[in-house]
């Protein structure tokens with residue numbers, strides 16, 4: 134085929150283009166539902182650990198008790214911060230973006246992997262599991278070093294979510310906090326052909342290795358139109374101004390006025406809208422329940438005034454609904470993470486979805502290479 138294509142064939146942003154099959158998840162905007170391997174995400178978030186959900190995504194089935202226990206012990210024994218990764222992170226300034234730290238850490242883990250160039254199914258699954266286990270220590274250490282604190286060793290008597298929070302804050306957290314964190318991990322894990330997952334599939338389609346694909350996916354996740362929106366939500370709250378002494382109703386009034394002004398200035402407000410869901414994101418109610426629990430736990434009702442005010446004003450003006458990043462941002466804020474750390478938390482979760490897609494792409498590969506409609510100068514001579 135030549136590159137003489139009609140401009141009408143262009144689907145800007147690949148909107149509405151069906152690029153391939155996937156058996157990993159189904160996003161259905163008509164029923165406002167999301168299934169992981171056939172199971173509604175709400176049920177998974179209510180009943181399963183994040184470790185079990187990870188196994189489901191990778192293998193396609195819920196683990197047996199023996200499979201689960203084997204993975205739990207693997208995960209616990211692969212949590213420690215690799216000294217070489219720590220050394221690489223220490224070379225990075227403490228004011229660089231934490232997504233750059235995450236991207237660098239995955240790249241270093243890839244380069245140091247003893248089977249870096251082996252992409253056989255068994256090795257690839259083992260790489261995915263090891264990355265899942267290793268990444269929390271990177272985020273936790275990065276959060277701590279920015280506060281001038283030393284790394285905290287993992288504890289193998291704690292589950293994934295408990296240990297993640299332990300390594301970050303050096304304290305065991307209340308069960309409701311751990312549970313809200315677990316729910317966020319389950320909800321962020323997988324969402325079909327979103328920009329970062331598609332990036333991972335494009336890289337895999339060239340037959341590159343898993344760590345290269347995940348490193349590229351992290352780059353795609355960083356932007357505020359995708360994963361970076363959870364951080365951006367908190368910046369919006371900060372721009373409006375968080376006043377812990379304010380009533381919920383007063384905060385809502387201020388937030389509404391801020392949103393009206395922002396929309397009048399044609400600003401995009403992060404945390405709202407979605408390429409696929411046009412009538413609300415299937416994951417928001419579950420994440421909002423987790424946020425409500427954190428608001429009650431930390432006694433921070435005024436934050437929900439900002440939340441309600443922005444949501445109502447956006448709905449009134451444009452009918453645009455919040456996406457998952459909207460409740461997730463303030464949830465992580467209440468837990469004590471710095472705002473810039475929110476998107477690396479998304480990485481920790483999405484490693485499961487990305488690596489599942491990498492394995493699916495590799496198992497049925499075709500190089501991803503679309504066409505373009507040339508609109509540069511006509512042929513000319515020097």
Ligand SMILES: CC(=O)SCCNC(=O)CCNC(=O)[C@H](O)C(C)(C)COP(=O)(O)OP(=O)(O)OC[C@H]1O[C@@H](n2cnc3c(N)ncnc32)[C@H](O)[C@@H]1OP(=O)(O)O
Pocket residue numbers: 146357358359360362400401402403404405406407408409453456457458
């Ligand atoms: C986990 C995730 O990655 S979820 C997504 C996280 N991203 C964000 O929250 C970023 C903010 N949202 C957005 O930019 C968009 O809604 C996207 C990129 C997510 C999806 O957008 P698309 O499907 O490409 O729709 P598009 O950006 O063209 O928006 C359609 C219309 O709605 C408006 N719109 C969409 N989202 C927003 C928003 N958040 N704030 C203000 N206006 C918006 C657009 O300005 C546009 O209006 P127009 O037709 O008058 O020009």
Ligand SMILES: O=C([O-])CC(=O)C(=O)O
Pocket residue numbers: 321323324326327328359407408409456457
């Ligand atoms: O599906 C998308 O485009 C973005 C999204 O919600 C996700 O990746 O979780």
